[in-house]
Amino acid sequence: MITEHALLPVVAGQEAQFEAAFARARTIIASIPxxxxxxxxxxxxxxxxxxLLVNWARLEDHTDGFRGSGEYQEWRDLLHCFYDPFPVVEHFQTVSVVPSRT
Incomplete structure (x- = not known):
């Protein structure tokens, strides 16, 4: 599993609009293999x-599958107008996990 990590700097005062747009956008990304x-x-x-943390089966599912899809255009149209500056997106592979004791 690969974890996509992005800090999203939303324009101040537009947080509620961003969250509403994200509620629509999450169904788009969830449909991607x-x-x-x-x-x-x-x-x-x-x-x-x-x-934003997104888990993908493989790196290519994000970089080629999602970003190369028509669905990505919809995602971009909904969300990219809120960012200033545009976020840096990085990918991580788990090295160690410590489970909760509860």
Whole structure:
């Protein structure tokens, strides 16, 4: 499994609109082969910054499959207008996991 990581710098004052657009966009990405789930979290110290973590079966499911699809155009149209500056997207492979004791 590969985890896509992006800090999303949303233009201040547009957080509610971004979250509404993301609610629509998440169904788009969820339809892509290799998609294995996502988490969107809002920063407590910088409320205009969001952390997006997307799990993919393989790196190519994101880089070729999603980004090369027509669905990506829809995703981009819904979300990219909110970012300033445009986010850096990186991919991570799990090295170690420590399970919760609860």
């Amino acid at each position: 290799g998609f294995q789930g996502l988490t969107l979290a809002r920063c407590m110290e910088r409320p205009s910054t969001y952390l």
